[in-house]
Amino acid sequence: MAKAKGTVFFCQNCGYESAKWMGQCPGCREWNTFVEETVVTGTGKGSGRKTGNPHTAAEPETLSDISLSEEERTSCGIRELDRVLGGGIVEGSLILVGGDPGIGKSTLLLQVCQRLAAAGKEVLYVSGEESLRQIKLRAARLGEFTDHLKLLCETDLDTIEDVIQKKRPQIVIIDSIQTMSIAEVSAAPGSVSQVREATGILLKLAKGLNISIFIVGHVTKEGTVAGPRVLEHMVDTVLYFEGDRHAAYRILRGVKNRFGSTNEIGVFEMESDGLKEVTNPSRMMLSGRPEDASGSVVTCAMEGTRPILIEIQALVCHSNFGIPRRQTTGTDFNRVNLLMAVLEKRLGLQLGSCDAYVNIAGGIKIMEPSIDLGIAMAVVSSFKNRAVDGSIIAMGEIGLSGEVRAVSMIKVRVQEAKKLGFTCCIVPGVCRESLKDIEGIKIIYVDSVSEAMDLI
Incomplete structure (x- = not known):
């Protein structure tokens, strides 16, 4: 049957397909997300595509017949990556790794190939x-590689599919999905239709052949993976590599994981011979902390099951302009404005005529409300130009009435502070029962933000 070319419109956000352009997508309700692409219709190679073993007619199963045994996982040899993945690589999974250009995505995956190949896995x-x-040339600075790693430079997905079915590797890395193309789809590589169809083929390969596939995705200026949003819905796991490519530290964050938690992070440091794991992020975040400096307070945030001690820095000074300037780095701008309004209303501080700058040292981004008390104490410390004792750590959520509310996993946070040598901890008063067994560290309970500021 002859093939016919047609023009369709795709939503870049959710992948909704329409025969005509529309200002608002009916699927995700976003505006101005439709792009025009040319597609080929008719019978072709794609209609007869087969992956894995041929199946007989599918039969439904009852819940009682389904086993709940743990998924078989493979350690990739990098503990920080295993933590984010939920314990290792699940066989037959499709994993998307996104990040800014030059952040280290390819370096990290090449190191994964190195460790897996050294363990005898076919990669x-x-x-x-x-x-x-x-x-x-890039692999030469990472160390020795075994012959279990095979390299293929190819952009035609039909050829890649034939190689995968012939060689049957256990792990496949696709770098990147935006460069892959299918001959049946006439759109350019990286377009919505090409990315969607290529991901669909890789998903069938992963499930049909029971192999794990990593795909690298470029990100847009908004920080999301380029291509249709449906790409993230199709894969099993989505990992984002964050950080400034000119800085040393990188954060690997899981935003979707069908086989584990989405709250875990992995911390890496970029060195000349590749990415190195940071096993104690708290010590790294607090390195170089100034002593007896106003506006510096240490607090504790939770990333999944891992407590991380961070330094909050604030600088408050009188504004020379009619509208004061507010700026934040590493935390929510609107949250800082809310906390300053609470301080001005409940404590009577004249912050409305002051410029305020709040920074999370170390280049990490924290949006957890448990750091509210630390931000408020840092702002008041800088405003009054009084230093907070370096052995004190503060944590708690602040409400609009000025009350200090409880935070989750408070015992784990206090134990982490004790382990790193802090001698005093300021916590919400409602946490007394949870911390009654803690010894070796002084605990000060506060019920309102005014009680906490009296300690400065």
């Missing part, structure tokens, strides 16, 4: 962006 690294020589 296939498919690159659509670099030549074999370029990959060899």
